[in-house]
Amino acid sequence: MSVPAGSPRSPLLLSLLGCLLAGLLGLPLAVPATSSPATASTPGRTVTLEGTYLRMSAVGEAGEHVLHALRTERRTLWLDLAGLRAPAPGTHVAVEGHLAAGTVTATSLRALPDARRLTAAAAAPRSDRLLVMRAYWGATRPSRPSAAAARSAFVGQGRSWFEEVSHGRYTVSGTVTSWLRIKRPSDCTGSAHTSMDRAETAARRAGHRLAAYSRYLLYLPCDGGGMLGLGSLPGKHVWLFGSTRYDVAVHEQGHNLGLEHAHARECRSGGDPVTWSSHCASIPYGDPFDVMGNRGGGHLQAVYKEQLGWLQDLAVLGSDATRTLAPYETTGPGLKALRVRTGGLRAYWLEYRTRYGRDAAFAPGAHGVVLRVRAGTAEPELLDLMPGSGTGFAGGRAYTEWERTRLPARSSWTSPEGIRFTTVTEGRAGARVTVDYAAPAPAAPDAPPSVTARPTVGGARVTWAKPLDNGSIITGYQLTVRTPGLAATTVRVDTVGGLVRRAVLDGLDPARSYTVAVRARNRVGTSAGTRSAAVTPLAPGPVVRITAPDDDDVALVGEAVPVSIEVDPNAETGSAVEKVTLLVDGYAVDASRTAPYALTWETTGWPPGSHTLRVVADDADGQRGRSAPVVVTLEAPTPSG
Known part of the structure; x- marks a missing residue:
């Protein structure tokens, strides 16, 4: 339903x-x-x-x-x-x-x-x-x-x-x-x-x-x-x-x-949502990926397709294995589901849901490897492998906690029986997953393999590679910013599944150099840190404004449109402005190195319609300032006659 x-x-x-x-x-x-x-x-x-x-x-x-x-x-x-x-x-x-x-x-x-x-x-x-x-x-x-x-x-x-x-x-x-x-x-x-x-x-x-x-x-x-x-x-x-x-x-x-109705398994620990704990409830009607749940016309889950004789290809595992799951919704060759035996009443079912057919209507970020548990003949329950994802907007539509339950690439989850499920890779052709029956107990993540810091004006843009989560999905990262002579600053990045691996740091001194150490954390603990190379923030650039034309001004194709600007050097450095450049729709059309910086847009050959003007100014320190955009409308000249 x-x-x-x-x-x-x-x-x-x-x-x-x-x-x-x-x-x-x-x-x-x-x-x-x-x-x-x-x-x-x-x-x-x-x-x-x-x-x-x-x-x-x-x-x-x-x-x-x-x-x-x-x-x-x-x-x-x-x-x-x-x-x-x-x-x-x-x-x-x-x-x-x-x-x-x-x-x-x-x-x-x-x-x-x-x-x-x-x-x-x-x-x-x-x-x-x-x-x-x-x-x-x-x-x-x-x-x-x-x-x-x-x-x-x-x-x-x-x-x-x-x-x-x-x-x-x-x-x-x-x-x-x-x-x-x-x-x-x-x-x-x-x-x-x-x-x-x-x-x-x-x-x-x-x-x-x-x-x-x-x-x-x-x-x-x-x-x-x-x-x-x-x-x-x-x-x-x-x-x-x-x-x-x-x-x-x-x-x-x-x-x-x-x-029956499609169920979900809702678990909490210390008040926080988790994939599995001693405090779980079966939520009838709670699986949003199955039409027998409560949110739309998605495909039936593999348990129900098998029950009806509609499941195309199922593999049953009882020992360590690596398999590639084909897109679940497609018709044709490829493994569509895995049933993983535990030696007890429980069995785990895996599918790779994609943006195909009826399942394309799910919110962005909902698609991927999903996992359900079934105890004996009881109704299967969807597991939340991204607990704490909460609600938000993506791709122009809202999503809920239960629409982000997948196991992302390079992420793993360890069942109560000690079976570890890992999504190795995923793409249009399929998702490669491993099932490890002899996995060690979940541990803190590995340290991020690499950290890169690039300078920005008054700050730095930091990116890092995702580490192994060691059986417990990554819940976030911790950034420690250090510079000689000052106390370290810690920045917390919360990201379910470790999917967000970037941060922009502001308020840094361009006269100093900084290093950034990144640590990953999951519910077991926090990894060691990986440190970036030193980075020196950029000083602010010149301040430049377009004073004419104004937004919504109109010009005729073939006319020369003069562009007037005001430009001030960086107030902190006083570095002289060496060049200003006029951009139209991102293309450089004129430049000047001498005040008062006369700039002109020759509109011959440009199509009628709206065009965006912007001016950039470069100073002697290599810093750049950008004006706010101005939109001018070109009209075709009226034929004489």
Whole structure:
């Protein structure tokens, strides 16, 4: 799906939101087995029913919503587990409880000895036919979505998504009905099953043969109270509550195919985000790279593609190895995923996500080697390999902590089992990764291999090479600036993954020489320092201003444009100005060595339009001053005649 905005929520917050939603809508709410049983039962007649247990997974604006249902031979009922442990979806069960208003409040639930399962096939069918039903009530038929818009979003875009993500192994086709008038539901989500039955009846009356379709999508023009969509898991029914987003429809169809929500693993140590600790929570719905998460239409993760039979090439490792992962989203040769065994319940899955197809929509910096952990048959969890990346802007769009979780090139992470994962290199052709089962315990980083300091006016520009992180990702660098006779100055550069390896130092004395030592740090410790060669800051240059023309002045092509300037020597050194040069769009067009420095722009041959003028002044000490730019517009002369 990919709908809820904001960062992943904690399980407690999700639970509170679910309780609030259930209370507002009058929906049954399943209480986890570890919670206290419900204190008040729903009044109604006592029933004993057999049917298939369904878990209904919903797209919501505030978080994950999970509801429960019982599909009998006659109809589908909401199921309030009231503290009972939920069985696996698709289990054939016997339920005793109280039935009222379409909801069974269970007092007991047991799997039948011949438990039948609705299975999500290991290899999905080649095609499913989708009947899109638009339902309404009342006297006025809605104008949106039109049949064309519904066909584009739910059939056309859905087909395109499935064909790309399945690498041509699965597709959907479908029909959009005319608007179907049904009886007004008592509420949007609580009456979802009743509305589906009524819509199917109306579709039959309109001439649609339901047996010709394998999946049914119902659009309802009402507010789902925080839910945008709902899908049976597994099953063949999808509900959309006022949403026409294709990714919501695809997400819910993923549930039909048997997929759970895509989780993330959120860990903290001392209040700070980390990749792994003793204080971790599984965040349902928290993986932004998978359409079964909560932010967009990205490719399914490798665990889910393997489950559906869509994963092209998987390598299973149980010992040291180096492998090249091909771009995950592409169709064709190349290793698309790694599953790394640990000897215990856990396994780690690696993919190389790139700016290809549906995944191109992710924020800049999100793409790269991503890693998930799966314990037994539990849902896989995305690991944050760049903890502390926070939020920000890149490439004109915002990103969140959970959109920067990759393992950057020349970075490594060591699992609790002592397995070290390292991204050696990455590029358009693939990412080379190593898996080391016998790695030593994480240690402080190596010292940076090299440090270079180049002079600037009143300062220095410092760059350095990234060192080995020794199993714990680099969290920043420490710069120590020294000059004889003065105390050292320390500058801190925070950069998750050690990606930022440059700094500009200001306020240095041009009469002194400086050296800069750089140290790398991770959560284990700080490296030794690597020192630059001595650097002497540049003295300030002359001060130069363009006084004419002004911004927005207009001249005709072919005219000579005089440029007037004011120039003052450096106030500290008094060094004489030796030359001024006029630049137009970065090209030198005139120069003068004698005050008052007459400069002219001959515009013959220059195209009409806006052009940027700038003057630079050089003094006897070799220092240079630059004027602020001035923009002049050239116009073609009007033909005479």
